[in-house]
Structure formats: structure tokens, C-alpha cells
Amino acid sequence: xxxxxxAVQVLVVQNVxxxxxxxxxIPIGKSPGLSGKNTSIATIDTVDTQQGTMTCTxxxxxxxxxxxxxTKIWLDRSKQKLTTLEYSLGDCRKGxxxxxxxxxxxxxxxxxxxxxxxxx
Numbered sequence: 353x354x355x356x357x358x359a360v361q362v363l364v365v366q367n368v369x370x371x372x373x374x375x376x377x378i379p380i381g382k383s384p385g386l387s388g389k390n391t392s393i394a395t396i397d398t399v400d401t402q403q404g405t406m407t408c409t410x411x412x413x414x415x416x417x418x419x420x421x422x423t424k425i426w427l428d429r430s431k432q433k434l435t436t437l438e439y440s441l442g443d444c445r446k447g448x449x450x451x452x453x454x455x456x457x458x459x460x461x462x463x464x465x466x467x468x469x470x471x472x
Contacts, residue, residue, distance in 0.1 A: 379430040380451040380468045391453045399444045417452050417464050424466040439469055448472055
């Protein structure tokens with residue numbers, strides 16, 4: 353019984369790690385098990401690079417997104433059939449669509465684990 357438990361744990365951990373490594377290549381709204389459940393898709397209202405924050409409005413209202421040195425930000429260019437690029441908070445602009453995955457699965461305020469930004 354313990355062997356089955358360990359095997360399941362290993363598979364789950366491998367799947368989570370694999371998704372973390374490949375998340376940047378998954379288009380906005382298409383992350384299996386995350387999009388719409390543990391992420392927020394919204395439109396950027398403001399960006400404050402000094403404070404390291406952005407505010408966005410989505411179906412569930414306004415969210416405040418905090419960015420730190422560990423937050424990954426990518427430019428999703430999948431609609432143009434181009435590869436995803438590294439991006440920064442300073443590159444983000446009002447009106448862009450974003451998908452945000454908060455740390456600890458918070459869905460409205462907190463530090464972002466990653467942010468995907470749609471091409472303008």
C-alpha cells in the first residue's frame with residue numbers, strides 16, 4: 353500500500369513540476385487545471401513600476417497584482433503563432449489582457465507567481 357502511495361505522489365509531483373517548466377508556453381486561458389480555477393483573466397487598468405503593482409479588471413471585479421523578483425512575466429504571442437517571450441512589469445500597458453496565477457492560490461490580491469500578457 354505504501355508503494356502505491358509513493359508512486360502516486362511521485363507522479364503528481366512530476367506533473368506539477370512539468371507544468372511549471374512549460375507554463376510559459378501555454379496560451380492564456382488554456383492551462384490545464386489552472387485557468388478559470390486558480391487564475392484570474394483580466395484587463396490591465398494601471399501599472400505602477402515603482403510599487404511593483406498593477407490593477408486589473410475582470411469578470412469578478414478589480415484585482416491588485418503585486419510583482420516581486422520571483423514573479424515570472426511572459427508575453428503570450430500564440431495567436432501570432434510565435435514563441436512566448438520574457439516580459440516585465442514595465443512592458444505592461446493599460447488595456448492588455450493578462451492571466452495571473454497568484455501564490456497560494458489567492459484569486460484577487462497578493463503576489464503573482466506568474467503573469468501571462470497577451471500581445472497588444
